[in-house]
Amino acid sequence: MITYVKGILVEKHPTRVVVDVGGLGYEVFIPLSSYDRLPGTGAEACLLTVDHVREDAHILYGFVSEGERQLFGMLTAVSGIGPKSALSALSGMTVRELKAAVAEGNVKRISSVPGIGAKTAERIVVELRHKLSAGEVLEAVAGADDAGDPLNTGLRDALLALMALGYKQEDARKMVLAASKKHPEITDVEKLIKIALSR
Numbered sequence: 001m002i003t004y005v006k007g008i009l010v011e012k013h014p015t016r017v018v019v020d021v022g023g024l025g026y027e028v029f030i031p032l033s034s035y036d037r038l039p040g041t042g043a044e045a046c047l048l049t050v051d052h053v054r055e056d057a058h059i060l061y062g063f064v065s066e067g068e069r070q071l072f073g074m075l076t077a078v079s080g081i082g083p084k085s086a087l088s089a090l091s092g093m094t095v096r097e098l099k100a101a102v103a104e105g106n107v108k109r110i111s112s113v114p115g116i117g118a119k120t121a122e123r124i125v126v127e128l129r130h131k132l133s134a135g136e137v138l139e140a141v142a143g144a145d146d147a148g149d150p151l152n153t154g155l156r157d158a159l160l161a162l163m164a165l166g167y168k169q170e171d172a173r174k175m176v177l178a179a180s181k182k183h184p185e186i187t188d189v190e191k192l193i194k195i196a197l198s199r
Contacts, residue, residue, distance in 0.1 A: 031090035099140035
């Protein structure tokens with residue numbers, strides 16, 4: 001099992017790269033999200049990989065982040081989703097966007113990715129929704145890319161609290177975002193919850 005490839009980037013294309021590792025050239029297929037974060041050719045690069053072996057082929061899929069690799073593995077475990085479709089999904093949406101769409105049951109958003117039809121998008125939602133942890137859902141839905149911002153931290157905490165009170169995730173999200181939009185100066189979780197509940 002090849003878990004990562006580290007070497008000189010010899011070729012770089014939007015869907016594939018070639019990495020020279022000690023004189024051996026490894027062809028690695030990548031999503032656009034990884035392509036954007038790779039250095040130029042001639043520089044050293046490290047790609048986390050999934051080693052996909054079939055009867056007729058031995059293919060490496062590479063990713064810049066562990067989040068991409070994990071989500072790729074989850075997607076390929078969905079019935080009817082192969083590596084190419086999984087790469088398409090990761091090329092059309094960020095990890096956070098894809099997790100948020102799954103958590104919210106947003107089939108329309110997922111099916112807007114080229115190569116992913118409505119039925120496939122439905123399967124992705126149904127089969128992955130229960131595999132996302134509560135933390136992953138909160139990070140995706142509340143936007144944890146700016147986790148250092150106290151307002152975003154407050155939003156996540158308020159969202160979690162409303163879900164604990166029995167509100168559906170999508171309803172809780174709308175309530176918290178509406179409260180935050182009306183009172184952007186408030187970062188206190190308890191106050192945010194009270195405002196959300198008063199609406």
